Amino acid sequence: MYRLREWEPGDADRVLSAFTDPELVLQEAKVPTGPEEALGWIVRRAELAVEEEVYGFAIAKGDGPALGHAQVAVTSRRHAWGWVSYWTHAEARGKGVASAGARLVAEFAFAELGLFRLELGHRLNNPASCLVARRAGFRPEGIERAKLRYGDERFDTATHARLATDPLEGVELRPC
Numbered sequence: 001m002y003r004l005r006e007w008e009p010g011d012a013d014r015v016l017s018a019f020t021d022p023e024l025v026l027q028e029a030k031v032p033t034g035p036e037e038a039l040g041w042i043v044r045r046a047e048l049a050v051e052e053e054v055y056g057f058a059i060a061k062g063d064g065p066a067l068g069h070a071q072v073a074v075t076s077r078r079h080a081w082g083w084v085s086y087w088t089h090a091e092a093r094g095k096g097v098a099s100a101g102a103r104l105v106a107e108f109a110f111a112e113l114g115l116f117r118l119e120l121g122h123r124l125n126n127p128a129s130c131l132v133a134r135r136a137g138f139r140p141e142g143i144e145r146a147k148l149r150y151g152d153e154r155f156d157t158a159t160h161a162r163l164a165t166d167p168l169e170g171v172e173l174r175p176c
Helices: 009-018 022-027 035-051 097-112 127-135
Strands: 002-005 054-061 066-076 081-088 117-123 139-150 153-163
Touching: 002 097, 009 035, 009 066, 035 054, 054 097, 066 097, 081 097, 097 117, 097 127, 117 127, 117 139, 127 139, 127 153
Parallel strands: 081 117
Antiparallel strands: 002 054, 054 066, 066 081, 117 153, 139 153
């Protein structure tokens, strides 16, 4: 059974190992490159929750090591919506870790933050992320052209959303 937990100082090595993945490096604004920076990344998760209402959690199986990260950023209190994102360590992919993390962070956002609508997006050339979103109950809503930029390259993005009233089931499990 996967669960969300706070990032802990002892997870610094897991943060560092995750950011050796070239795909993940593209998606992070400031990539930690050493133990001190990894610890700073962890400390920053707690600060973001207070300062900017961005709630990031380690995804773990029982008491095991961090297998990935799931977060929700409150993007509008007035409209009660947020943005979900996730990543996993390379060795944890294909095991349901990201889907569980996305589902659990959505449940947290609905129950603890009082959000009603959650959105997420992924590059069209990342079909695995599409399946993660669908398995976590996020329904596809459309394509946003050239929305994301990594380096000098722009990517079309598939957009998904989940409402607090949506059942987890009923989403067709196929890539975008």
